[in-house]
Amino acid sequence: MHRMRLPASERTILELLAAREACYGLELVASSEGRLTRGGIYVTLGRMEQKGLVTSEAAEGGRRQYRATGLGERALLAARIFSGEATIEVKP
């Protein structure tokens, strides 16, 4: 069975992307309140893109805009449930 781990930096990025449509890596760093660094943001985003958690499209100046994928949103929800921050209501 393939198990997917969601590190803290990836979870932070997914939380920030969930709150907006699409944004640059630098905007994520600026709004992360120190949890993300300029040096590590694109390494992390590249790894998340390989996992299918985020997608990106080219913008002007060689930059890229990132947004969460459906898989990324579900991974974030699962992480919130396991940490007790969200619950699932099961109806009979």
Next chain:
Amino acid sequence: MRRPVEFLADMLPLDEAGRRAVDETLADWRCEANDATTSGGRLLVDVIGTAAVVGAITRLAFDEVRMPGSWQLFARVVGLALTVSAMIAMIGAWSTLAAAEWPTAVTLLVALLPITLGSYLPLVALTPPFRLQRGVPVLGVCLLLGAIAAANLGWVTPVAKLSFRVNAVDVLAAHVREAPVPRSDPERSVPALAGRAMAGGFDGASAAYVLSERAALGATAPAFLLLGIQARRFSRHRRWRHAGGLLAWAVAAVAAFPAVLAVTELRDWLQALFFYPANELRLLQFWVVPAVALVAAGLMARRSPASTTIEAKR
């Protein structure tokens, strides 16, 4: 400031994902530099941008070093260095003694191993891990190598060389009675030189000798790396892209051996090729590297498909 950093970043052996991460970091820097209006603001952007690029490269290197393939290769090179050091130590002990003395061989081995390891570590950076499917991760090991090489050249090698010389001279003095064996000038590490300078006992001639030798040796390792990386970058065919680095390494190692001797010992080139003083037996290690590199390059060229180009695969 941005252009030199871009130039240096462009020379780094990054895989596709790493290249994109560094390019995006540089693009952010460019964008912020365009928005900065004052000279103070531009300076701040430059400092932050440089730190960001260094951070990205460090992060990429750290991720690569943690990959299992890197450590497998590292273990293989350590094994090779241990084997070659043991062989040379035994040659040193057996060639000077009528009867073999294992403690002498072990002492020589312990003194020789750090030098051999420092000389062979560049092989790690230029050998692609066979079992990994992604691009060749060499940045991490290159940076790790740089740190190890700096420590090796500045501290480990002088100390180990001195130890090896003292041991070799002791063996000769104990068993060759015809003539006294002169000890060479003690080689000093950079910390030892700094300590003497602080104490006021600075010996200019000794420092010049040590530093010139360090500079000569220090220039060869990056030259090997750059040669291999460039050979791999400009090779279109997969087999030469992988094997080319090792081939360049082998050629450079063959050329560098007499060059290092000629520069450091000021000997004639031809004489340097054939001249092996007793305490220079450790230099035999340099001949093993090209042999191993050539065999490895041949094996890799046979394993890789000849007609598939990197561009075609993409």
